[in-house]
Amino acid sequence: MAAARWAALRPALEGFVHDARNPLHALMLQLECLRVGPGVTGRRAADMRAQLDRLRGLLESLGDVALPPEAAAGRGPGLEVRAARAMGLLGWALNRRRIRCVRMLEPQLHVACRDREALEFLVGQALWHGPSAVRDGGQLELTVELRGGDACLEVAAEPCREAVGPVLPAFEAAARRLGGDAGRDAGRTWLRLPAGRGA
């Protein structure tokens, strides 16, 4: 799973590297304004704070996705938060290809799993297939909801490309190991895991 996991992180890293440039660039310009301007105005201070918050959010998302703690006190965020963070790292790739993302996320939906690394791997695999499956200008529908006793994550590409790659065996195997299942059918990728107290 480790090799597949690191390979799957590439799109998230590409997105982070690009998205981090915008707030850094804005901060550099705002600092230059301070150098030549009369002083820090409330508006400029708020703008700079907003850019720092953007960077912090990006770093937190990347950290959660790439380096999830193996064990931590308390339970982590719900499946909907994990999915939104991982999808957020793909924002640049989606914008560049004019792909719209529609999110239908049920709040506070936790998975009965304490293996955070496996969970982040599964969420990443389920989500990051989406951009490769959808055509430019299309739409990705991200759904996180409770079905029966299961926490379900589904990504549907519309319209989807004709040639869609096969699902990774490690993706299916990791889901089975956690008591759920995962798969891919043309432009739809799904992950289903027992709902519970959370990792």
Place this chain on the structure above:
Amino acid sequence: MSGARVLVVDDEAAAREAVVALLESWGHRAEGLGDGNAALHRASESRPDRC
């Protein structure tokens, strides 16, 4: 060059506003827009010295 009319186009609002502020501090008249199509329309209307 001072007092030039400059059109700044960037979809990042914070960066755009900072560039406008810098240009104005250097004595230019700057206008910022975040949309490429709107910028093309504006440029054809106002004929800025620089974009």
